[in-house]
Amino acid sequence: MPAASRLIVVSNRAPVEMVRGPEGLRAVRTVGGLAGALDDALRAHGGLWIAWVGVEAGDELPAGTAGLPYPIRPVRLKEREVNNYYAGFANQGLWPLCHAFPSRCRFQANYWAAYRHANERFAAAVQAVVRPRDLVWLHDFHLCLVPGLLRAAGVPASVGVFWHIPFPPPTVFGICRWRAELLSGLLGADLIAFQTEPDVRNFLESVRQFLGVPVSDAPARVRLPEREVGVFAHPIGIDYETFRAHGSDATVQTKAARLRTTLGAEVVMLGVDRLDYTKGILERLRGYERFLERRPEWRRRVCLVQVAVPSRDRLPDYRDMKRSIDEAVGRIVGRFTSEGHPPLQYVYTALAREQLAAYYAAADIALVTPLRDGMNLVAKEYVASRAAREDGVLVLSEFAGAARELREAVIVNPYDVEAICRGLDIAVDMPPDERRRRMRALDRRVATRDLAWWTRIFLARLAAAGPPAASAA
Numbered sequence: 001m002p003a004a005s006r007l008i009v010v011s012n013r014a015p016v017e018m019v020r021g022p023e024g025l026r027a028v029r030t031v032g033g034l035a036g037a038l039d040d041a042l043r044a045h046g047g048l049w050i051a052w053v054g055v056e057a058g059d060e061l062p063a064g065t066a067g068l069p070y071p072i073r074p075v076r077l078k079e080r081e082v083n084n085y086y087a088g089f090a091n092q093g094l095w096p097l098c099h100a101f102p103s104r105c106r107f108q109a110n111y112w113a114a115y116r117h118a119n120e121r122f123a124a125a126v127q128a129v130v131r132p133r134d135l136v137w138l139h140d141f142h143l144c145l146v147p148g149l150l151r152a153a154g155v156p157a158s159v160g161v162f163w164h165i166p167f168p169p170p171t172v173f174g175i176c177r178w179r180a181e182l183l184s185g186l187l188g189a190d191l192i193a194f195q196t197e198p199d200v201r202n203f204l205e206s207v208r209q210f211l212g213v214p215v216s217d218a219p220a221r222v223r224l225p226e227r228e229v230g231v232f233a234h235p236i237g238i239d240y241e242t243f244r245a246h247g248s249d250a251t252v253q254t255k256a257a258r259l260r261t262t263l264g265a266e267v268v269m270l271g272v273d274r275l276d277y278t279k280g281i282l283e284r285l286r287g288y289e290r291f292l293e294r295r296p297e298w299r300r301r302v303c304l305v306q307v308a309v310p311s312r313d314r315l316p317d318y319r320d321m322k323r324s325i326d327e328a329v330g331r332i333v334g335r336f337t338s339e340g341h342p343p344l345q346y347v348y349t350a351l352a353r354e355q356l357a358a359y360y361a362a363a364d365i366a367l368v369t370p371l372r373d374g375m376n377l378v379a380k381e382y383v384a385s386r387a388a389r390e391d392g393v394l395v396l397s398e399f400a401g402a403a404r405e406l407r408e409a410v411i412v413n414p415y416d417v418e419a420i421c422r423g424l425d426i427a428v429d430m431p432p433d434e435r436r437r438r439m440r441a442l443d444r445r446v447a448t449r450d451l452a453w454w455t456r457i458f459l460a461r462l463a464a465a466g467p468p469a470a471s472a473a
């Protein structure tokens, strides 16, 4: 990798949040995930992160802010712009579209105008700092138009996109009346990566149908008249070592043991999600309810802990869903609590890393049953946390990107209450030997394809895909 190629990461949200305290506005690091993975890459290449950091953002946050080894350049957006671009076009348009919930899509002209404007602001922020040979790495569906804007401006860098969520088939994507603009925008990039092969195929097919541009499958690419855009499936990994270490940490184990005592159950099941309709929490609760109906002998012996992080709670769809989940929780607890033992505990909060690790360590069975998910990191985090003891059962939705890699999980159709119930039957009845065999196989895969692997491969391909000036040296 040429030392001269800096890395410019661009994403909607920054790896810090601005928090107002007695001493004024302060940047606080957000935990885990992508931010941690890109730390090492940004340290190695040098570079910066461009993102929206909240409506109160000031000027550049210099390296050292909140312990980050690189500066953050905020993109400033007014509150109304954020409402229309982020809460509007991104969260109420593209998010349901890409997760195949067309009836939830709200595509409004004012949302689209704000989306375009916000993308122009992001592109301008890149243009203000970019140098020849830089690697520009854009993240996700908030920034579809940025690659096209950078290309039109003749930016002499390699531009890559990672699409974190699913890419839907053309029959669904085509519902958006700005489909051609979105696809053309993305094709400004040199390289576009998706989580899975079906996402790649759906994208190529949409390009072929809606832009009339030829595409090829092997290797996957879009053949524009003047150049080619590389496309590939690149499943995101997790910071494996950290989750594995947490799983065997003595403090975490003590917390997990305390948790189990409090729950008073022989078998602990766990769901951990952002509170989003795509995560299938309501359907999961119904599947669990059916399990308790069918297997009365388990009612006093099992407890499902559902941890949900509050998310997008100003949007009506999310508020309605929260109400339905609250009702389902009340109903299940009311129906099946016996002798003071509730078979369900609902925790509505964001957990600190160590607390989350304690929940993973305490859980005999993890239920990861999204209706549709780009990847789903919880599935991989659970596996890594259980690696040292080689025990635990993962019940996984066939519609999570992770199901393509984690084939030894108990795979279920999350829309089918009976299938979830059967999955729970298999999980509680699984003999220890089989649990060990499956968990070992899952662990090997999660360990090899971790976050460092994912970052390294993406950046190597991006450096090779760009204009000659970027890939030279």
Ligand code: ADQ
Binding pocket: 032, 033, 164, 165, 236, 272, 273, 274, 307, 308, 309, 349, 350, 351, 352, 356, 373, 374, 375, 376, 377, 378, 381
């Ligand atoms: P998300 O939809 O946010 O991400 P996911 O992959 O499930 O989904 O990651 C959620 C993260 O939040 C996990 O790291 C998990 O540990 C954490 N988390 C969940 N509940 C929590 C809680 N209560 N407290 C604290 N932390 C919690 C998008 C796509 C996914 C894709 C990722 C990464 O929608 O499909 O896997 O990006 O590409």
